[in-house]
Amino acid sequence: MHIVIASGIALLLALLPVAVAAQDADALRRELEQMRKDFERMQQQYQKSIESLTERLKRLETQPAPPAPPSPGATAPAPPPRSAAQLTPLDLARPREPFSLYQQRGAGQLLFDMGVTGDFVANLTQRNVDKANAGTFAGRENRFFPREIELNLFGQIDPYARAEVRIEAGEEAPGEETGVRLAEATITLLTLPYGFQAKLGQMRARFGLTNMTHEHDLPFVDRPDVLRMFFGEDGLTEKGVEITWVPPLPFYLEILGGVFNGDNETAFGRGKLTEPLVTGRVRTFLEITDTSALQIGASVANGRTADRLRSTLVGYEMKYKYRPEGWLHPLLTLSSEGIWSIRRVEVSQDVEVPIDTDGDGVPDDVTTETTFGKRTRDRFGFYVQGELQPFRRWAFGARYDNTEYPVNPGRQWAIEPYISFFPSEFLRFRLAYKHTERTHRFGFTDNGGSAGIMDELFLQATFILGAHPAHPF
Amino acid sequence: MQRVLTRLALAAIVVGVAVSPTAGASRLRVVATIPDLKALTEAVGGDLVDVDALARGNQNAHEVEVRPSQMLKLRRADVLVENGLELDAWVDVVVLGANNPKIVRGAPGVIDVSRGMSVLEVPTTRVDRSMGDVHPLGNPHFSLDPGLAPVITQNIVDGLARVAPEHRTTFEKNREQFLAKLENATAGWTKAMEPFRGAKVIVYHPQWIYLLTRFGLVQANTLEDRPGIPPSPSHVARVIRQMKDERIKVIIVEPWNDLRLATRIADEAGGRAIVLAPMVGGVKQAENYISTIDYNVRTLAEALR
DSSP: OHHHHHHHHHHHHHHHHHHHHHHHHHHHHHHHHHHHHHHHHHHHHHHHHHHHHHHHHHHHHHSOOOOOOSSTTSEEOOOOOOOTTTOOHHHHHSOOOTTHHHHHTOTTOOSSEEEEEEEEEEEEEOHHHHHTTOSSSTTOTTEEEEEEEEEEEEEEEETTEEEEEEEEEEOSSSSSOOEEEEEEEEEEEOOOSTTEEEEEEEEEOOOTTTTTSOGGGOSSSSOOHHHHHHHOTTOSEEEEEEEEEOOOOSSEEEEEEEEEOOOOTTTOBOOOTTSOEEEEEEEEEEEOSSSEEEEEEEEEEEEEBTTSOEEEEEEEEEEEEEOOTTOSSOSEEEEEEEEEEEEEEEEEEEEEEEEOSSSSSSOOEEEEEEEEEEEEEEEEEEEEEEEEOOSSSEEEEEEEEEEEOSSSSOEEEEEEEEEEEEEETTEEEEEEEEEEEESOOTTOOGGGOOOSEEEEEEEEEEEEEEOOOOOBO | OHHHHHHHHHHHHHHHHHHSTTSSOOSEEEEESSHHHHHHHHHHHGGGEEEEESSOTTSOGGGOOBOHHHHHHHHTOSEEEEOOTTTTTTHHHHHHHHTOGGGSTTSTTEEETTTTOOOSSEEOSOOOGGGOSOOTTSOOOOTTOGGGHHHHHHHHHHHHHHHOGGGHHHHHHHHHHHHHHHHHHHHHHHHHHGGGTTOEEEESSSOOHHHHHHTTOEEEEESSSBTTBOOOHHHHHHHHHHHHHTTOOEEEEOTTSOHHHHHHHHHHHTOEEEEOOSSTTSSTTOOSHHHHHHHHHHHHHHHHO
16 A cells, blocks of 8 residues: 555655646746847837838938028028828827027027117208298298117016007207117007907007107108197197997997097197097998908097096098009008098187276276187198009109198198008108198298298108018008 | 897897807818918918918019908918018008908918928129119029929928917828929929020010029010019010020010010011919919919910920
8 A cells, every 4th residue: 555655645746846847848848938029029010110211211312302591691591391191190199399599599599579670761852931930840941850769568467468668769859869769569458358459558549540650650741730739749648548349230330538638739638548538549440342442430538637627539530552463462442531621729808898998987098908818729730642563673653741720720632642662661752842831831931931931851661670560551 | 229229230130140260160271371381381271271362363463452451351360471672562461451460460360381492593792773663682483393382381381380389280291282283394394494504595574583483484684674664665576686695585574564465576586475363363373372373384385395
């Protein structure tokens, strides 16, 4: 029995290593198989990568390098763009660098735009006009002068607002002195709900067509007479807030309301928010065809003068443009603006009063007494302008002005043909002749001179350096 | 008078409510600055979007006149698709007049398709306006390069999905279908242009570099003296001499540039001036994205033959 048990144990001991060895071999075989599969998978992946890279290399080698730009050495060719076939899903899924563009511009990237515009004017006129300081550029007759050199900074403040700052220098009186001043500084809130937008700061008020336009951007050399008469040479520039609303209508309509100090001394001058200057404007736009369009609008400004008297100005505006299909510039531009001024003024009147000198109860003499009263002055002025631009570099136009004086009696009219030459988009020369006739000389007789009839010749040179926002219609 | 005013006010309210953005609007209202981007957005957005463009195909995209009618389009827009690289910088003025916070700079509704783009002709030295109206950020006229459509459409998908994330899958599917169609067409165009690989052409304005590079052509010179500056007589003479010396057969002209001048120069040099479509709608045959490239390739191949 013992022998049988011993034999069994011996046999078991003898077979055990064989069984273990068989198990090890199976495991090893499986492992080897797995490794072989992994290797094949890796080989396939590498093969795919190699094929893909070879294909891309071939395509890159067969593509010619991008040709040099017109200015030699100014640019270097970037890597050729990849075709749809070459962009793998991995390429497309890869997050793109949001600021890669700016990195190309270098570390000194400005976060706002900056531009300089320069506007120079020369004018020649008769000696009597010069003596009376009665020219269009009063006090600067027969001079060449920098009218407006403007530094313009603009851009986004944050996702909600943008800012614009314009600093201006120009000759205000003959001499070596050139004054520098803040022309505009505004914040525009862009993300107000329901189609509202607010602009606050110091600004050229959006009254009519050209009041908000800076001198260098005017389509003629000088600001129209009606605006100079009713708002002064600098136009209606005020400190306050303007709110615009563009309602969701099927046509374009912009409604504007503004509240300002009322600092403009020509039209208002009270300068207090307790008695503010309130403005309003409505404008709409009719796209008659793809090539012609009309903008019309009406404005109002109501405030008080320095004497606390009511002053109201109501204006109309219209602008028509015809730009033939595919043209880079309009062929025909027509525009017009008019302003009614209704203002209370203080007037003095000499009244002859009978007096009794000898005390007999019967007036036997007269004396003159000055009485003061208030009157309403209701005055109107307008201009119409037409411009033809048959060539990209040349434009020909004329403006007709006719305006009463806002307070004093009388009126003046003027005709001003002009020709503009644009060597490039950033440089313009303009030559104009202006003939003015005045019914009254009142207010234009400084230094004993007179200026009933006035002939003036203007030469204007304007440049733009750097960034300049596009012009609206 | 009071009755008239009351009626007018009521009419305005009724009209306002009828056309207000919440009145039954289920499709995304998208406005693209140029027609190429309109076409690509339509391809990606399909039935889920209504797309309009601000510029027309035969306009110079650099010099589009800002009109209040464009502001009206943006007033109602959910998404603005812009080219970027300062090609359509004028859109900032349109946005400013639209009073729509959804599409102001930095808002989720603004898609700049130049993000991630391999831009050509990026200046590597100091540039200024003495070089003309240069592209300071590189050439922005990439939208008609079929090889760059994947990047543009990916930006559009990402942008649309930011505003309507529930439709991302549909946008992606539409994009894939469009790119597959475009890839087929591209294979045909590549084959058609293969015999002319390496050929030199003159361009009026440097706006064709992506198309030329895609099909292996070389821009030998520009007709403009410098970008945006009309050609001077001496430059014209130089171009004629170069065309004769280097046997250059073709001058590519944009619809708004002086075709008569280009034709005169080409005649003088024994070549041909051809008008290509700079954007969808640039010429009569350029009805959509693929037909525009097709027209350009066929016209170019025929002229080079």
